[in-house]
Amino acid sequence: MNIQLIIPIYKPDNKLLDLLRQIKKQTIKDIPLLIIDSGSNDEYKNEIKDMDCLVKKIAPGTFNHGGTRQMGADMFPDKDVYIYLTQDAILADEYAINNIVKVFNDDNVGCAYGRQLPHKGATIFATHARLFNYKNKSYIYSIEDKEKYGMKTVFNSNSFAAYRGKALKDVGGFPTDTILSEDMYVTAKMLLRNWSVAYCAEAKVYHSHDYTIWQEFKRYFDIGVFHAREAWIRKTFGKAEGEGKRFVISEIKMLLKEEPLLLFEMVFRDGMKFLGYKLGLNEKILNKNFKKKISMNKSYWK
Structure with missing residues (x-):
């Protein structure tokens, strides 16, 4: 081959x-x-x-x-x-x-x-x-x-x-x-x-990334933008929220077992990811300069 x-x-x-x-x-x-x-x-x-x-x-x-x-x-x-x-x-x-x-x-x-x-x-x-x-x-x-x-x-x-x-x-x-x-x-x-x-x-x-909470927010904003602009994928294959719920449940179980004190950080971290994603899905109503500030891929917004 x-x-x-x-x-x-x-x-x-x-x-x-x-x-x-x-x-x-x-x-x-x-x-x-x-x-x-x-x-x-x-x-x-x-x-x-x-x-x-x-x-x-x-x-x-x-x-x-x-x-x-x-x-x-x-x-x-x-x-x-x-x-x-x-x-x-x-x-x-x-x-x-x-x-x-x-x-x-x-x-x-x-x-x-x-x-x-x-x-x-x-x-x-x-x-x-x-x-x-x-x-x-x-x-x-x-x-x-x-x-x-x-x-x-x-x-x-x-x-x-x-x-x-x-x-x-x-x-x-x-x-x-x-x-x-x-x-x-x-x-x-x-x-x-x-x-x-x-x-x-x-x-x-x-391969893994130790993202900060702010980096997580920005990455999930970009993912939301992708899903908004390529809406045919969500329409054809379903929304991503279901997988997100399964992820959170799995994460809670792992933290309870290994690092229960990090549950509070998890709630804030995942909340910011969810907020970033929802903002990305609704990016059409946002100012371009603002979108550039909260995006991980700033060059996209030229």
């Missing part, structure tokens, strides 16, 4: 170096890699000397979650599978790439994503988010599963995701005008075109 690995980067830290070292340890050898660099000090230069790696430099202001990823695919139009990683996702073992590629032996699979484990030392909130969203059992969903799983059917994560080239072309590639969640957008489009989405629990990366 002809694969292409693509990693967009911006001011990376040492996690990128760890990721590059793990790529070289994979059971699939000499994986062709494209690094799309929108801002770095070339600190990774020595690490890629012995890799089949192309670096594409772009201006920081031109980065776009979907558009930049599509640019990477367009640079290699004949690849069978495109694998995307973020700079802070570290492959957990030498089989990660091989395991996610294997799911494409099923001709119906259009895209796949791997399991995310919390980084060492992650907060209990970051740890719970990974344990809740990324279980240890693989599955494959098709459009028929939306009646049972709702919004969960279109879940995906470009921190470690793979796309069949044919399926990506079939849906017109990544969107260039979404604030984030380009992965969910493509997954939804693929499901509607009768492709399937696979979750591969055996393909693992370490």
Whole structure:
């Protein structure tokens, strides 16, 4: 199978170096890699000397979650599978790439994503988010599963995701005008075109974020904006609020068991996430400058 690995980067830290070292340890050898660099000090230069790696430099202001990823695919139009990683996702073992590629032996699979484990030392909130969203059992969903799983059917994560080239072309590639969640957008489009989405629990990366409460608010505002502007996804697959309720219940159980004193912070944290999401859903009534201030992706509001 002809694969292409693509990693967009911006001011990376040492996690990128760890990721590059793990790529070289994979059971699939000499994986062709494209690094799309929108801002770095070339600190990774020595690490890629012995890799089949192309670096594409772009201006920081031109980065776009979907558009930049599509640019990477367009640079290699004949690849069978495109694998995307973020700079802070570290492959957990030498089989990660091989395991996610294997799911494409099923001709119906259009895209796949791997399991995310919390980084060492992650907060209990970051740890719970990974344990809740990324279980240890693989599955494959098709459009028929939306009646049972709702919004969960279109879940995906470009921190470690793979796309069949044919399926990506079939849906017109990544969107260039979404604030984030380009992965969910493509997954939804693929499901509607009768492709399937696979979750591969055996393909693992370490990836988590220790967001502050304010950062959580801003991220969920952006998610709300995405759901408002791509309302067809909620209309077709259901609202996200149901999954949110299950998340909160699971979080309470974990905190009661391990860190009960953090329940008060959880209430405030989740309340801010909910407020941010609701503001995002109603962003049309908000001033553009205000939206830019409370958004995590400020460049979107130019």
